[in-house]
Amino acid sequence: MKKIIFPGLVAGTILFTLCYGSLYMAVQFFPGIFIEYSNPLFNSDGSRDLLFYLHAFIISLALSWFWERFKSLFHGHFLLRGLEFGFVYAVVALLPVMWITFSALDITILMIFSWFAYGLMQAIIAGIVFAKINP
Template sequence: MKKIIIPGLIAGAVVFIISYGSIYLGIKLFPSLFLGYNNPLFNSENDRDILFYLHAFIISFALSWFWERFKGLFKGAPVIRGLEFGGVYTVVSLLPIMWLTFSAMDVTLSMVFSWMLYGFVQAVIAGVTFAKINP
């Protein structure tokens, strides 16, 4: 259990810092992409905002379990292992859920692609972190 919880916490902290920094940077660099979020669909009325901010830890714990179970399949340097790990996560998880999201919700294709890229980067960061602390 330690091999899942501790790496999950560490990766959660790293993913949290990098993710929210990248969101801030993204808003500054691509403001038109983020205008679509001025939509009642994305208004949580502040009662569930904490859930959004905790997602880096939720995804990191899930990915930590996945890493512990399948880490032997990823070979090479930590960055290569992280990239492969992120790619597997993207194809197995993000692609199907983004397909469903785009088909069922009134969101733009650019939003869906940005979410997929965001998730891929998060998984790569987590994978590199796991490769370094739980090889």
């Protein structure tokens, strides 16, 4: 359990910092993408905001378990292992979720692509952290 919790919390802290920092920068440099979030679909009363902010830790703990279970399948330098881990996660989990999200909700392909890229980036960073901490 220690091999899952500690790396998951480390990756969660890194993802929380990097993802929210990069999200802030993306809003500044690509405001056109974020205009789509004025859609009523994304308006919340604020009661679930904490869940949104905790997502970096939830995904990191889940990916840490996945890493512990399948790390023997990834070979090479820790950067390469982290990159491959991120791509496997993106193909196995993100692609199907983005497909169903795009088909079920009235959102643009650009929004789906940005979510896919965001999730891929998170998984690669987490994979690199796991490959370094828990080889």
